[in-house]
Every structure is written in structure tokens, then in C-alpha cells.
Amino acid sequence: MSKKQYRSNYCMDLNSDYIDKEVKLAGWIRKKRDHGNMIFIDLKDHTGVVQCVIDTKNENFENINQLSVESVISLEGKVIARPSDSINDGLESGKVEIDIKKITILSKAQTLPFAMHQDDLGEELRLKYRFLDLRRDEMQYRLKLRSDVIKEIREIMEEKGFMEVHTPILTSSSPEGARDYVVPSRLNPGKFYALPQAPQQFKQLLMVSGVSKYYQIAPCFRDEDTRADRAPGAFYQLDMEMAFATQEEVFEVIEDVMFSVFSKFRSDMEISNKPFVKIPYKEAILKYGSDKPDLRIPFHYHDITHLFAENCPKIFKSIVEGGGKILMLPVKGLSNQTRKFFDSMQKFAQDHGAFGLGYMLVGEGKSGPLAKILSDEVSNVVREKADGAFFIADYEVNLPKYAGPVLKKVAEEMNLINKDKYEFCWIIDYPMYEINEGKWDFSHNPFSMPQGEMNAFEKDPGEIMAYQYDLVCNGIELTSGAIRNHDPEIMYKAFEVAGYSKEDVDREFGAMINAFKYGAPPHGGSAPGIDRMIMLLADTENIREIIPFPLNQQGQDLMMNAPCEISNKHLKELGIKIEE
RNA sequence: GGGGGCGUAGCUCAGCUUGGUUAGAGCGUCGGCUUGUCACGCCGAAGGUCGCGGGUUCGAGUCCCGUCGCUCUCGCCA
Numbered sequence: 312m313s314k315k316q317y318r319s320n321y322c323m324d325l326n327s328d329y330i331d332k333e334v335k336l337a338g339w340i341r342k343k344r345d346h347g348n349m350i351f352i353d354l355k356d357h358t359g360v361v362q363c364v365i366d367t368k369n370e371n372f373e374n375i376n377q378l379s380v381e382s383v384i385s386l387e388g389k390v391i392a393r394p395s396d397s398i399n400d401g402l403e404s405g406k407v408e409i410d411i412k413k414i415t416i417l418s419k420a421q422t423l424p425f426a427m428h429q430d431d432l433g434e435e436l437r438l439k440y441r442f443l444d445l446r447r448d449e450m451q452y453r454l455k456l457r458s459d460v461i462k463e464i465r466e467i468m469e470e471k472g473f474m475e476v477h478t479p480i481l482t483s484s485s486p487e488g489a490r491d492y493v494v495p496s497r498l499n500p501g502k503f504y505a506l507p508q509a510p511q512q513f514k515q516l517l518m519v520s521g522v523s524k525y526y527q528i529a530p531c532f533r534d535e536d537t538r539a540d541r542a543p544g545a546f547y548q549l550d551m552e553m554a555f556a557t558q559e560e561v562f563e564v565i566e567d568v569m570f571s572v573f574s575k576f577r578s579d580m581e582i583s584n585k586p587f588v589k590i591p592y593k594e595a596i597l598k599y600g601s602d603k604p605d606l607r608i609p610f611h612y613h614d615i616t617h618l619f620a621e622n623c624p625k626i627f628k629s630i631v632e633g634g635g636k637i638l639m640l641p642v643k644g645l646s647n648q649t650r651k652f653f654d655s656m657q658k659f660a661q662d663h664g665a666f667g668l669g670y671m672l673v674g675e676g677k678s679g680p681l682a683k684i685l686s687d688e689v690s691n692v693v694r695e696k697a698d699g700a701f702f703i704a705d706y707e708v709n710l711p712k713y714a715g716p717v718l719k720k721v722a723e724e725m726n727l728i729n730k731d732k733y734e735f736c737w738i739i740d741y742p743m744y745e746i747n748e749g750k751w752d753f754s755h756n757p758f759s760m761p762q763g764e765m766n767a768f769e770k771d772p773g774e775i776m777a778y779q780y781d782l783v784c785n786g787i788e789l790t791s792g793a794i795r796n797h798d799p800e801i802m803y804k805a806f807e808v809a810g811y812s813k814e815d816v817d818r819e820f821g822a823m824i825n826a827f828k829y830g831a832p833p834h835g836g837s838a839p840g841i842d843r844m845i846m847l848l849a850d851t852e853n854i855r856e857i858i859p860f861p862l863n864q865q866g867q868d869l870m871m872n873a874p875c876e877i878s879n880k881h882l883k884e885l886g887i888k889i890e891e
Numbered sequence: 892g893g894g895g896g897c898g899u900a901g902c903u904c905a906g907c908u909u910g911g912u913u914a915g916a917g918c919g920u921c922g923g924c925u926u927g928u929c930a931c932g933c934c935g936a937a938g939g940u941c942g943c944g945g946g947u948u949c950g951a952g953u954c955c956c957g958u959c960g961c962u963c964u965c966g967c968c969a
Contacts, residue, residue: 346932347925366926379920397927405929425902426919428930432902435961487969508969535968536892663965756969791969864962 317385317417323358325404329390336361336409337385337417339446340378341427350375354386354409357451360402363388363409371414381420381427381446387413434855439869441860453857457845460572461528464549464841467568473526473551478513480506480530486819487757490534500886506532509838512823514552515758515795518834519826526551528841537864540787540843542854544862548790552836558778558794561835562586562737565782565790568839573733576848583735587782591740596707597636600714602741605786606734608722612638612703612714615692624684627704635706638714639692642721645699646674652724653679656701659720663713665703672699719786733784733847741779744772744808751808755779758802758823759793760835765801772808782839784847792837799827 318337325334338356349366352375363386365375378384388409399405424440425432427447437444444450465475484491484505491505507513509531517525529550537543549568553561566585573582588606595602598611616637623631631637653670660668669681673694677683681702682690693700701721703714722728743761745754751772759777761767767775778794796802802824806816816824845857855861862868882889 342929342931344928344931345925346928349926349928351928351931353929360929362929364927394927397929399929402929422901422920429902429918431904433961436902485969489968511969533968536966537963538968539963541968753969758969865960 318356321358322354322356322361323403325361325390325407325409327392327406330392330407332390333387333412334390334409335385335387336363338383339420340380340382340384343375343378343380345376351408352411354384359404361404361407361409362393362399362402363411365411365414369411371411374416375411375414378416379420379422381423382416383418383420385415385417386411435863435869438855438861438863441870445859453845453849453851454859456576456849457857457859460576460845460848461841463572463575464568465528467571468526468549468551471524471564471567473524474522475527476517476522476525477527478507478510478529482507482513485512487753488533492532492534495885495887497885508533509548510550511756511758512820514550514836515797515823515834516826518552518554518795518797519829519831521554523554524551525553525836529838534866539852540846540854542842542858542861543864543866546854546858547841548838549841550836550838552834554832554834556794556833556835558739558780558835561792561794561837562780565792565837565839566735569735569782569784569789569844572844573848577733579731581732583733587735587737589737589739592738592742592776593740595738596710597638600638600710600716600718601786602711602738602781603715603783603786603788604736604738605719605722605728606736607729607732607785608718609727609729610640610642610697610722611718612640613692613696615639615689618686618689618692622686622688626684630704630706633706635704636710638703638705638710639689639696639700640703640718640721641693641696641700642725642727643697644725644727645670645697645701646672646678648699648725656717656721656724660713660717663716664709665713665717666705668717669702670699671702674698735782735784738781738783739779740776741781742773743767743775743777743779743805746773750810753809755791756793757806757809758795760796760833761801761805764798765804768804768808778835780837782837787843787847788840789843789847790837790839792835794833794835797827797831797833799824802827 315335317335319335322336322338336354336356338354340352341355341360342353344351349364350372352363352365353360354363365372386409388411390407391410393406393408423443425436425443430449432444445454481494481504484493484503485508488508491508493503493505496502496504510527510529514525527550529548530545531548532545535541535543551564553564566587570582570585573580590598590604592602595604597614598604600612614636616631619627619631619637627637657668671677671679671681671685671690671693673690677690679699701717740762742754743759744751755777756779759779762776762778780792781788782790796805803813803816842854842858846854849857851857860868860870867873
């Protein structure tokens, strides 16, 4: 077997410089154009396509004539200039073609379940034949982008002095968070490993070990139901953690990574300048109705509750007196919208749990359902901002359900989202606790440090904020992070509020609480979702488009037939009985 | 677990509203013709358990009930 048995060049290498050179190429037959006594072949490899030509004078003619598309061949031939009237300017190799001398058939292809150029295929079919789906140009591009993004991330992190450490895939189940994927243990019958939902505890333990800056391109496993931006099975995070770091120092690292990666791979887009905007959680809810605001939308809610102090219409009165808010959403161009538009927005809001969605237009005079009810003072405030506004009256706790979706829906329907921007923002000052069925529960990560540390607990739990932050881009949550609680006493106290005894904490989080008793540096970090970053970079609506081998919505791999049953022998070895 | 949408040829879909002769199209496949195409062209052919089960009806792809599958979404996602 000679070293270059299959190929001397790649398809896209070939241009006018190679004319009259003998070359060997290998790849797939993407297209055949049969002219009877002459056949054109588009040969495709990972670099692209080059046209090859053969006619009946060649003894290999019949071999090629019979070959199906997507068969794999190696061919030898001479690079020749195309006749001037058949140059293909749409193809990089379009000035030349290969005059085939000899071909070797390396692998015959059956008729494909779908044609390579089809781009409207059902997802089920694509996943079943993912190896073919990935052969298409669009998917090849996404594979390459994913690889390049991860390479870029690694380079930036290494340059900043971070060290990659691999953490276990088989670990123990944790009572907090999503459902775990579990793996039975043969050596310990009746016991189970869990796949890590994130390397959270390990990275904090690494801090205690004296690692100063840790990162990992880490797989995370959560048994959750699917969403367009959430894949079942595994997803990847740029997991990172820093010792002796403040929130600002973590932000600086993440901002550098995001800014570099997004500018490098989408130079056509406008990207938020560093430092990214910081929005306190409470403000985000009142301004955007969401802790994942899409800042490409050029309008937001305004709290105008104060304008209703004296002259409050009946329908709002009980809300205002009960401590609720009146929010105004001024939108430029609103007065040009049809009645049908307002009706559909009203229905949309109600479907999401709103009591109602009033509006007032102030284009020429006042109109709309609220025009008669609202004071001139209010309409003047609207007029300062726009020609019309929606109004919501509700308690703060109800806002995320519908105020955010309404804002987004209005922007989408009126086509007011700037698609040429990546708008980043930090959401900071998350509440440490929230009420859940009458008791206090962690609203985010239980390992976050409460602001004020031990002194925080002098406040009402609902007033305690955590050093907890999210990074959001175009309405998509890219990462959650926190400055951690490294003090066992504060941790016991924090868990006590959420109803955990000291014994509970020792039992459930033994490794970490124990480690913190042996000298733990203050530390904090974050974990941007790599799949979501690539989704934004590749402009796909669905996260599965940028995952090479995703599971479907039922958590199945239709290509590999996973999950699958296992033999009785296998089950017995694991000490497992399947209940019928 | 709840709600919406979809399921007809290998693929993408039309036909269903208003039940009625032999269920169509494009792409793909197969055969024939074709020496300058590059979404090659022209002629022809094969290919269907209309997801599955039941019901209504003289008659069901079409209407009704059930069921399965896919997909979007709510719950869920410390």
C-alpha cells in the first residue's frame, strides 16, 4: 500500500495552476450528469466539489455509468482547463476539470433514503440517518463551526492561565436540581451512580485543592424534557471557576471569551461592547417582564404606579392598593396596528395567564379601550415615548408568566427586532430564596454566597440577595454563575432557612461541606452553555441542529436504537428486576 | 403529566372544508435517447395497508371515537 494510494490532492486545491498535472482524488459522487457518450461527475470531499469528466473512449466508462450517487471512489486523471464557454463561476474549482484516466470503486452506495440536496427533511428521518444528514454541506459547516469555537475557547482560557481538569462521569446523585440519569453498579448491587448534571461540586473541590483557575469543556447530563434550546441527554458547558475572585473578575473573563468568540465567528454582526450591561434581577422583571431580556427589542415596560396614587381607575384600584404595579409598554408605531392585532395580543396575554392587556393610542387624540379611563397625565407620559402603549396591572410575582412573552410577541409581530446584533447583558442580584408552596426555597444555586454573608440572615429571607448572576444574549440564557459560599457556618445557616438541618446538609453535601472545613479559598465561577453559543453563532432555531448526534424529544437515538433493553443475564449481574 | 399541530409514494407535499369512478404533483429510483452539462435536457415506467384499530354510511384518505408516532409548547430545568 503506497502512502498516497487514495489521493494526492483535495478537490478544492485544484485551480488553473494545476493544469496538465496528474492528480489522484478521492471522495463521494455527489452528482452525475449523463450525456450518453460522456458523463460529468461532481466529486465531493471535505473541501468541496470538482467536476470530473469521462467519455466512452475510456475503458472505465461503463464502471462509472453504473455507479450510484454517493458511492465512494478514488480516481486518477489530468487537470485540464475547461472550454471558455463552460467555466462555472459559481464553483471555486470551476475553471478546471479532471479528465478521468482511471477509477477505483472504494464503496458502492445504495439508493439513499433522501437526496443530498434536499433541505426540508423531517427531523425524525434526519436523526435516523444522521451519518447522511451530517454529510450535507450545511451540517458540515456546523460541525466545523463547533470545532472551531471550542478550539478558540480553549485558546483564550489557556492564555488566561486556566487549567483544564476532567471530572468524573460516574458520580453520586444529588437531591437538588433536575432529575438524574442513573447507572446501576455491578460491584455494589442495589446502588446507582448518577451522571453529573454539571461538575459543580468537583470544581469547587478543586478550588479547595489549590487549583487557582479551573476550566473544562464539560458534558452535563440532565433528565429534563426538551425545548427548542434544550437538548435531552447531554449538553456541553464551558465550566470555569476561579479562586480568590470577585464577581467583577469572573465577568471580565466571561466577557472576554464571549466578545472574542462572537466577533471572530460573526464579524458581520454588531456585538455589545465590554463591559456588558448589568441589570439587577428586580429591575429586569419590572422593565422586561423576564430575567432573560432580549435587548434587541427597542422598547420596555415603565413602572407608572406612582401616577395612580390619587386618581386610580376602579379596575386598577385593588391591584395598586394591594401593592401591585401598573406598567406601561410604549411602542412606536402602535397606532397603525389593526383591531385584529390588539385582539390577538389580548388573547396571547390571557393564554399566558394575564387578566387582561389594555392599550391606549395617542396618535391623533386618544383612542383604545383605556382612553376614557386613563388620566391626561398618563396619556402625556405615553406621548413622550410613543404613539401608543399597552398597560398591565398586576403583582410583580405574576409578571414573568406573561409580561415577558407579550413584550417579545409584540416585537416579533411588528417586526421590531434588530437581527444584526448580539445584545449581551448580565442579570445580577438574584434573590437567594423564593416562596414555594408556603416555604422558603433556594431560587437558584444553593451554594451561592448571600450578599452580606452571615449578616444577610438578619433580613427577611425574601430580601436576601445572592452573588448570583446570569449572562443573557438576545433573550437566551447563556450562563449561570455565582460567587460561592465557602464558609461552612454560613452554608449551614443558608440551608437552615430552606428547611435543611445540619444533619441533612452533612448527608446530602458531605464532600463539599467537609472540604470547606479544611481551608477553602473564596471562589466563584460560571458555566456558559456551549451548545447555545453555537446555536446563536450558527443562527439556528433549534439546538439539535448544532449537536452532532442529538437524542429526539423522547430521549431516543433512532440511529443507535438507544435506550435499549438488556439481556436477563446482564440484569441479573446488576441485581435488577424489571417490574412488568 | 397537560395543551396545540402534523401523520397520504423512498423524500417533500396536494387532496379532507362539502364522503362518490382508477388517490395526484415535484424530487428521487429504474429503462431508453443524449459529447459541454453543472438543479443538464427529452421520452417512458415502477412505486400507496392514505400511521394503526374501531365506528357511522350503500360507500371513508375525507366524518366520529380510540390508539400509536413525530413535533412545538406549559409543567419541569438547584
